Structures are given as C-alpha cells and as structure tokens.
Amino acid sequence: MERSRLLSLAHLWAAFLCFLPATGLGLWQLLMRSPLPVPVDDPNAYYASLTAHGSIMAYVFPTLFIMGFGYAIAVSALGRPLRGENWAWAGFVLCVVGSLMALAPIAGGRSSILYTFYPPMVGNVWYYLGVAVVIIGSYFWVALMLINFAAWKRENPGKPVPLAMFAITTCALLWGWTALGATSEVVFQILPVSLGWRHTIDAGLARTLFSMTLHAIVYFWLIPAYVAFYTLMPQAAGGRLYSDTMGRIAFVLFLVFSIPVGMHHLFMDPEHGSGFKFVHSLLTFIVALPTLLTVFTITATLEIAGRARGGKGLLGWIRALPWNEPMVLSVALALLLLAPGGFGGLINMSYAMNAMIHNTSWVTAHFHLIFGGVVVIMYMAIGYELWPRLTGRPLITKRAACVQLWLWFWGMLIMTVPWHIAGLMGQPRRYAIFDYTDPGVAKMAWLDILSVVGGVILVCSAALFFYVLARSSLASAAESISPIRYALAVNPPARVHPLLNGFMFWNVLLLALVLITYGYPVGQFFFLHNQDAPEHSLTREMKR
C-alpha cells in the first residue's frame, strides 16, 4: 500500500509541476495580445509558448493527474493492492520521458504547430515522437485500470463495482478508444513525413482523425471531476449521494456518446458534406444529457446534506452546507462555471450558429471555462482531498485552500467573460499581436486588459495552490488520517443491472456508433483524388 501511495503522489507532483509554469505562459500570452507593455515582445515566441501551454494543459497535466487519481481510486475503492504496480511505474516513466521529448523542440521554437498539429505544417520529429510516447504510457494505465476492474469483479461475483471505480474505468476506456484518432494521425500521416519517408499529407483526413480525439478528450478530462461530484463531495458535505444508478447511467452515456460527435469541430470545413455534420450535431445534443442529469443529482445531494445539517426552508439548506470544506466549495464553484460554459457549448454545437463564433476568442473562452474552470478547480479539490491520504500529513490549511479556490473562480470569470464579448465582436483566436491603431481593434482594448487582470489572479491562485501542497508535504506527520471514504447512496444498491456493472455491451454499441458516424467520413478520403498537400516544414521556414 505504501508504494502505491508513492505511485499516485509521483503522478500528481509531476502533473502539478508542469501545470504551474504553463499558467505563467498563459499570462504572458494574454499580455502579448493586450495593448499593455510586455517583456520579450516576440510573435514567434508567442506561437512556441501557445504550443507549450496547449500541449501541457491538454496532454501532459490532465493525463498524469488522471492516471494518479485512477491508481488512488483502484487501491482505496477496491480495498486491495494494485495489480501490476511495476507496469504502472513503467507507464509513468514513459509519460515523463515523452513529455520532455515533446517539450524540448517546442522550447527551441522548432515545433510551433500548436497542440492541434495542423498538418501539412510539420514541426520537429521529436515533438510527435514525444506525444506518441506519452500516449503509449497512458495506455499502460488504461490496461491496468481494466485489469484491476476485472479482477475485482471475478473475486466479487454479483456485487456492484464501487461507483468510483466504475466511473474511473469508463474514463480509462474512453481514453483508450478516443486516443486512437490522434494516434493514427500522428503514426500513419505525420511521422512518416517528419521522418522524411513521405512528402505529402491529406490535411482533410488528418483533421478528421484528430476530431475523433478532440472532443472526447474533454470528457476524459471531465470524468474525474464528475467522480469527485458523485463519490467524494457527498461525504465532505456530510450527506449521501441522491442516486447511485443515475451516476452509472451518466458515466456510460459519456463513454458511448462523446466520440461519435467529434465532427462538430469540422462544421466549417470543406472536406465533409452537411449530412454527417448534422448527424454529429444531433448526437452532440445527446452528450449534453449526462451533464444535465448530473446537475440535478448533485444539487439534490447537496440539499440532502444541507437538510441533514439542520438547514430549513426552500433555500436554507444552502447556508447550512460546510462552505469551509474545499471539496464542497469547489463543487459549487464548478457548477457555477459549468452554467455559462455549458451554455456556450450549446451554441458552438448548433450547426448553424457555430458560424458566428468559429475560431474567435469566444471558443477559447468556452473551453477555458469548461477545462480551466470546471475540470481544473475539481482537480485542485481532489488534490486537497488526496494529499493528506497520500502524504500522511494534514492539509495546511483548509482556509488557504478555500481562498485559493475562490481566486481561481473569479480569475477564470474575469478572464473569460471579456473573451466571449471580444469573440462576438470578431476577435480571432491564436493571434500573437493585434494592431490597436485599427479603430475596430481598439474597441476591444479594454476587454483584453480585463482578461490580463483575470490572468494575474489565476497565476496567483495557481502559486497559492502549489504553496499549500508543498507546505502540507513539509508538515509534521499527523497521528491518524482517516482513509478516503466514498459516498454511500441514499439507497445503496444491493445489486445493479449487469449493464451498469460492466462495459461489454457499451463497447459494442460505441464501436457501432463510431463505424456509422465516422465510417463514411474517413472512408471517403481513400476514394478522392488530388487532395494530398505537400509538407510544409516549419524548421525550413525558420532558416529562410
């Protein structure tokens, strides 16, 4: 058990260690885009920084965090040592080595292709190899989660798999499936070109394969946050989970519906017809459902806790909740950020309305609310929840943790609300600099300055988060720390329907949906002619 604690701790430290500098890069990028004076005023450095910020925040930080959290759940929820711990360490080493391989060429400015790759632009080969190695490392984790899940089920026939383990295994499966899109793009299309074996790329096919990963990866990030909603928050609030079954349904819906919707990122692309664009838009509406179900169940759970603590009346239970508990506070803040973030998402996925905001700052604002807001605030709360259990030392202090969470919440709102407005005014995303002498651009100056203020608050909050964890790690060991206890449901299930206790059926359904929704869109490229584009090497451009 001692070693498995170290395993989770290593993952979480590595995740947070790259998170902190990545927030600093984000702030510098905000300054570059604003009319304010900025150190190192260099557009080339901006695109390198943007690539590093995106690659760390999208691939390295969440993947390492989720792996560490997954191992912690497997050990504590199943109450047995982790099977294959040495393999887990091997996966960890691969992820760290891969991250360093990918980050080195970015730092050298030789792979400023953003984390979305954008072939036929081609960066340094080590970037792609690094990303591939990180994905391989994460597949070790996927396999281990499935093995531990299956082993527990064999030993406990007929019993419901604990909700936390069930949920984090859907997360692992989802990642296992969805990473195949970006992996095929890198392995079959980009690597052969960056190694010099081929010289052309079908950009349309590359964008389509990437879209398979691009949306579901958000649910890969999000599921651990929902795991905390369903299984950690009710205990912290002093209550019980409203419905265990609804949790299982929500997680299964995420697994099945978050991949066959990816083409809503390609609404404005010329390589697909509107038929399949519409199908993906339709299915995107379905994937909104598990989130809406979760909002109800979690609010009901909070109410149960509030009333158990003596809260009365229509809204009196809200005041009775323990707002000094980081886990409770973070869930409320996450739900508040989910409202505008989710609302923006409904607009983005709406087939025709998307044209208003496609590739404007609105989109950047949307995913910062969902990922930077909902997901990261819950990762922080999970960090606070796990830290004493992993280090054996008390958190110093819960009060500082709550201040930190509030700062993150306000920083995220102050940064993203102006972005939404600027996006509607026609501000493109991914611009290193703006010409503020242009009257149309000058109108947005105050919005960009306000975003910088939000960014400063976020960096302060990230630093405080890091300080609380580091300070707690150095505290003297506590005499006793209660182990993680997962929430009981109001009506704990004695047994659950076999469909909600395993994944075979859902895997088959998912495969069928992927074949239906991506079969033709991917297959068409093998029957089109002339569309292969010559590679465009970034390093050659730099020499020019």
Place this chain on the structure above:
Amino acid sequence: MAELLNNEGASGLIPEETVERTERRWLFAMATVLGLMLAVVVFTGVTQMMNPLSDVETINPATLHLQGEFVESNLGTAVETDGSITLRFLAEQYTFVPQCAVVPAGTLIRFRLTSPDVTHGFFVGTTNTNAMVVPGYVTNVMARFEHPGTYTMPCDEFCGFGHHAMAASVVVVPKEQFTKLRPEERITTCGAQ
C-alpha cells in the same frame, strides 16, 4: 452532525421510488429542452438555408496556380454569364490574393477559396460568413451582405509565424454603384477605399 447520514439508519431516508420518479421527470424535462433546441436548429437550417458548407471538391495544391480557376488572373470578383457573382481568393502564407475585393450589397455571393500551402481560415467582419480553407479542397460558401461598408477579413486559423498579419478587405458597395464598375475598376476602386 456531519456523521449523521453515515450510519446505516440513514438508508432509505428518501424512498427509492421517490428518487426514481424525480430523476425520471428531470430526464424527461431535459430531453424536451434539448429536443426543442434541436428543432429550432433544424427549422432555421431549413427555412433560412443556414447550413454549414457542404460540397466536397478537391484540387491539387501543387498545380492550382498554373491552371484552372485559381490562376491569378481569375481571382477576385467575377460576374458570371448568368449574372451571379463569384468571389475567388487564394489563401496563402501570409496573405490573401487579392488583398481586397468589391462586391454588391444585397446580392447572393459565392465565395470560393483554396490554399496552395497550409490550412487557413477566414471570416468577414462581424458577419457569420466564416469557414476553413484546407489545402487540397475548395471552400465554397454563399453569403449576402446587406450593409455597404469595408469589412476586414482576417485569416482565422493558425498558419505559421506570420498568421496575425494575414488579412484582406471585402468592400460592399450599393448594387447600382457595382454595376457601373468595369472589371478593372473593381480593383482600383477597392484600393481607393
């Protein structure tokens, strides 16, 4: 107090049937809301022709400047033999060719763009004319601008180190003024604006 619900006595605090009934009602309500939103999307899509671009047309990015409709002399605004207006741009690192184009107000205009190098994108001012330009493919979108004026048309997809400097202008003039312009004047008028 916090331990209140952790003992076994708390089981069944809310009867299973109540939980199920409320969850089912919420599910129904949310499915209805999403269904209505989807209906609006379908309705506006059909009645106002608000569909994303739909034709899949390929073009060889290596030879498009030598032959076919995207040779330099054929770029810009063209009045077709049937009187319809087509506006062709080449999107390349880091400029649009031409840099500026004149189009008539209140008229359906066919935008046709492609790229000889990497992926680009464009949108026109604050309108919803917005699309990707992917090398190997022709982007074909319809647009109508009701209000005369000069619209900035920036590249809106990352295309390399000069991405932020890539933009063109679309000048919308009243229909009567447009019909008076000779083809070569469409270019000179644009420069003067």
